[in-house]
Amino acid sequence: MIVRRCIRLGLGLSILLTTAAGCSDADLTGPIVYEEQPAMSREVEGKAHLAGKPRIQEKARKTLARLYGPSPKEIHVPEGAPLSKDEQGRLGVLLANHVQTAQGPEKLPHAGGYGLYRRHCLHCHGVSGAGDGPTAPFLFPLPRDFRRGLFKFTSTPNGARPERDDLRRTIRDGLHGTSMPAFEALLTKKEIEQVVDYVTFLSLRGETELALIEEGFIADDEDEDALEDDIVDELVQSVFGKWEDAADTVVDPPVPRTPPSPESVARGRELFLGRTKEKLECAGCHGAKGLGDGPSFVDVDVFNRVVFGGDPSKMPERVAKLDEKARELWKQKLDEWGNPLRPANLSRAVYKGGRRPIDLYWRIAKGITGAQMPAHYPGIDHAQIWDLVNFVLALPYQPELLDDAPAPAAAEGVAADAPAVRR
Ligand code: HEC
Ligand code: HEC
Incomplete structure (x- = not known):
């Protein structure tokens, strides 16, 4: 089993691993290094970058290594990082390599958040969480790049950081209809907490890297005070703050779900087709029959x-x-990460973010961060959102609901009330 995994890792990461043959334990925890965001050293059109600023680049690199550790093998967790308070979760991040058993210390090369990530997630999500593991080029949609702290399937407002439970749910249940697997059967509850911490760690690290680049972009390379400790502290606190705030922003519908009566479904259909005064543009993106083929894309x-x-x-x-x-x-019509994007085909009863009414409520009320699906609250009220949820859930089983739907016009863009994505 170990040998097989070595070979697979060796194939996938042959550039990084010096040798796959023999594949000792040392190789398994081998020279895997974080990859820099391109803007660290290259010009990136329309974005902050540090091209031509060698001194600031060096400072940014050193700061990042001081805060988060120089490589995945040596992980630092900055003071006050919004990771699990639970001892176990914290240890997970700190790469628990040994556990104490009755027979003495037992080596666990893959225990801890990093070890679990490395075994189960890295081949898709990559060493730095950039969504660029060796499997990634063969997938659509591409695995998430965690480094901007943006996640699609959350219970928090559009653009806000996810709540811990959102990440837990994604990892436990997977994202249906994509290659993101469900890990419920593979990982224990404790292990899921550990990978949640590690994913959060990679996000915090990536967001800090971007914040350092943005701060350095406006500084002069000769400026001795650029990226000094006070400023860095402030940047890091602001990155952490967004995660800490997330839990308080969970959107809970204040009214219970409307029972899925034919009347509610019919009201949802009218909303979907843009026939009400709110003139919603669902069909412009999702298509007159909900097949994901609207003219806006x-x-x-x-x-x-x-x-x-x-x-x-x-x-x-x-x-x-x-x-x-x-x-x-x-x-x-690319997503926030610059990848091809397709509106969901609503005739299949497959929902990436889950099929519970509350999941669909969140998708419609707050939209899908980074994926052009706009927030609809407060443009429509909670009862109308439940009508839409009831309609969406009924449609796969009653396609005749859209038999007489007229061809929609292309949407002008996202609805005016959709909040811009916060960085
Ligand atoms: C076979 C490839 C694959 C593996 C293995 C994989 N993922 Fe993913 N993951 C994906 C894809 C693809 C997406 C994005 C789907 C989309 O955007 O529609 C994703 C998205 C995510 C997201 C973002 C969810 C959101 O709301 O935006 C998280 C978090 C995540 N994965 C965590 C993990 C963790 C943790 C592991 C390992 C325990 C893991 N993934 C293993 C392919 C994979
Ligand atoms: C501007 C285009 C646009 C509009 C308007 C729009 N959507 Fe979407 N919607 C999308 C895209 C794109 C996705 C797929 C996102 C992804 O897969 O990452 C999506 C996904 C969905 C999903 C699937 C969620 C999941 O978990 O997979 C549902 C349900 C949905 N939309 C319903 C609606 C409803 C109902 C409306 C109108 C109230 C609406 N959409 C309006 C673009 C749009």
Whole structure:
């Protein structure tokens, strides 16, 4: 078993591992290093970057290593980091390599948040949590890049950090219809807490890295005081603060679910089709029949040709070949991470963020962070959101609900009341 995993790791990470042959335990915890965000040393169009500022770059690198440790093998947790208060969760982050058993200390090369992450998540989400593990290029949608602290399937407002329970739920139940697996059967409850901490750790680290880049961008390379301790402290506290605030912002519907009566479903349908005074644009994105083929997004066939039409690394070339209109639409309809995005096909009864009424309530009320699905509260009220939930849940079993739906117009963009994504 160990040998097989060594070979697999060796294949996937052959650039990083010096040798797969023999694959000793030392190799398993081998020279795996964090990857820098490109803006650390290169110009990135329209974004803060540190190109041409070698001294500030060095300071940023040293600061990051001081705060979070120089490599995944040596993890530091900065004072006050919003990780689990539970001793076990904390130990998880601190790479618990040994446990005390009746027979003496037992070596657990894969225990702890990092070890578990490395075994179960790294091949998709990557060493730094950039969503760039060796499996990633073959997947659609791509694994999440954790480094901006943005998560799609949360109970918190659009753009806010997730609540701990949101991450726990994603890891336990997976994201249906994507390659993100459910780990309920593979990890114990304690282990799930440990990977939640490790994912949070990678997010905090990535967000701090970005904050350092942004701060350094406005400083002069000669400035001795740039990125000095006080400023760094403030940056880090602001990164932590967003996570700490998240728990207080969970959106709980103040009215119970409306029973899913035919009347409620019919009201939901009218809302979906934009026939009420609120003129919702669901159908513009999700399509008149809810098939995920609305005119606000690139035509499904074009999308499929670009995303699935051959070598994933050649996708930009396929985009370049599109006609001007399709190319423009393509660029507008990428997700926050710059990846291709498709509105959900609502006829399948498969919901990434879960199929409980409350899950769909959250998706419709607060939208999906980073994925162009806008927040609809407070544009519509809670009872209307429940009507929409009832309609969405009924549709796969009663497709005739949309038999007479007119072709929708393309949406102008996201609804005006959708809050911009906070960084
Ligand atoms: C086979 C690939 C794969 C593996 C293994 C995997 N993931 Fe994912 N993960 C994904 C994909 C793909 C997505 C994004 C799906 C999407 O955006 O629709 C994702 C998304 C996520 C998200 C973001 C959810 C959100 O609300 O945005 C978290 C958190 C996450 N994964 C954690 C983990 C953890 C922890 C592990 C290991 C225990 C893991 N993943 C293993 C593929 C994987
Ligand atoms: C501007 C485009 C847009 C509008 C308007 C829009 N959506 Fe979405 N919606 C999306 C996209 C894109 C996704 C897929 C996000 C992803 O997979 O990451 C999505 C996903 C969903 C999902 C699936 C959630 C899940 O867990 O997989 C549901 C349900 C949904 N939308 C319902 C609605 C309803 C109801 C409305 C109107 C009240 C609406 N949407 C309006 C773009 C939109």
